[in-house]
Amino acid sequence: MIAGIAAGFTQRWEVLATCLFLTGFFGGGLGPIVSVYLVENVGQKHRLLLVSIGGFNIGLLFAAAVAYLTQEWRLLVICANSIAVLALLIMGLMKETPRWLVQSGKEADARSAYLRILQVNKKTRYRLTTNEWETVVEGAKHKEARKRTFWHLFSSTKLAMYTLVMCLSLFSLSSISTTLLYSLGDLSGNVYLNSTLYSLLRWGIAVIVSLIDRFTPSLGRKHIIGTASFIIVICHIGLTVCEFLGVVIPNLTVAFVFVAAAATSPIWNSVNLVIVELYPTSMRSIAPGFMSIFIRAASGMAPQLLLLARLWKPGPWFVNMILSICFLIVFAAKIPETKGRTLPEECDKSKTAAPTMVEQPLQKVDEEEAERSVLIKQ
Known part of the structure; x- marks a missing residue:
């Protein structure tokens, strides 16, 4: 600017x-x-x-x-x-994504951002329970960060x-x-x-x-x-x-x-x-x-x-x-159709080196179920 x-x-x-x-x-x-x-x-x-x-x-x-x-x-x-x-x-007025906040060790901010996004989208009824939240947070924290390049x-x-x-x-x-x-x-x-x-x-x-x-x-x-x-x-x-x-x-x-x-x-x-x-x-x-x-x-x-x-x-x-x-x-x-599909999370590591895409189900995503944890998992 x-x-x-x-x-x-x-x-x-x-x-x-x-x-x-x-x-x-x-x-x-x-x-x-x-x-x-x-x-x-x-x-x-x-x-x-x-x-x-x-x-x-x-x-x-x-x-x-x-x-x-x-x-x-x-x-x-x-x-x-x-x-x-x-x-x-x-x-x-914007916040970082809950996923990034969790991986950065800012769990309280991640929880706040998660609830705020659900509130704005009027999806609070789909929010995670305390146990579900802790499970997702632990999984995101211990997940190995993968650094990728153009290669x-x-x-x-x-x-x-x-x-x-x-x-x-x-x-x-x-x-x-x-x-x-x-x-x-x-x-x-x-x-x-x-x-x-x-x-x-x-x-x-x-x-x-x-x-x-x-x-x-x-x-x-x-x-x-x-x-x-x-x-x-x-x-x-x-x-x-x-x-x-x-x-x-x-x-x-x-x-x-x-x-x-x-x-x-x-x-x-x-x-x-x-x-x-x-x-x-x-x-x-x-x-x-x-x-x-x-x-x-x-x-x-x-x-x-x-x-x-x-x-x-x-x-x-x-x-x-x-x-x-x-x-x-x-x-x-x-190029496959991407509308209504889950976002690819990661690549599978094959035994011979080259990572390949994780195959995603072709059916339409059930948004009411996915809404509960999508903000963290993606």
């Missing part, structure tokens, strides 16, 4: 670059941590809804609205980073497959989203207004989809991702054909871009949840952190795709069309 606000006042490009680097460096680590914190504290029914209402999209909408109102980059940078003050105030994401065939598929998925999503965002400058109309409408559409669609997810138990993460990815493929086919044939219909191009942008929003939210729900506890922060490298790589590649249009106009859309098709097929084939 401090580096970001300072960037709005600097007069030298060297200082500006340093401030933006620090902002990106520390800001990049927040995403994985926030996702893990949310999943380990929020019930399954509400996760996607909370991510959609208050996640990346609302920040993008705020930045786009400020840009439209000010149309001056210094004010935009200052306002966009100043909103972090509100986040700091909210953080003061463990590839330590078994199943984990390696999950990791490679999710890296490809995030790389494709980032390339598509960045290209669509940069293409706003080429669309007809005011670029600031287009950006605001673009952000509002992304946020609105994400919230609508999350509400459908909340009240439709049979609608899984893969259903959302598959449907939205298919829409993106169709839009990119349309954009590629229009550019290849030299068809100039501004309204049609705008429609394709905005529909594709709207479809990326629920995919981002769902994929981020899938990553956190897919990996065991000891890897739940490492996995999204490692995969964010591919997000940044695709963000750097996307502007080069726009330069490709100088050589072949359909180039950017054609490349992203191929990426979206690969993403749709590979994700559907290799």
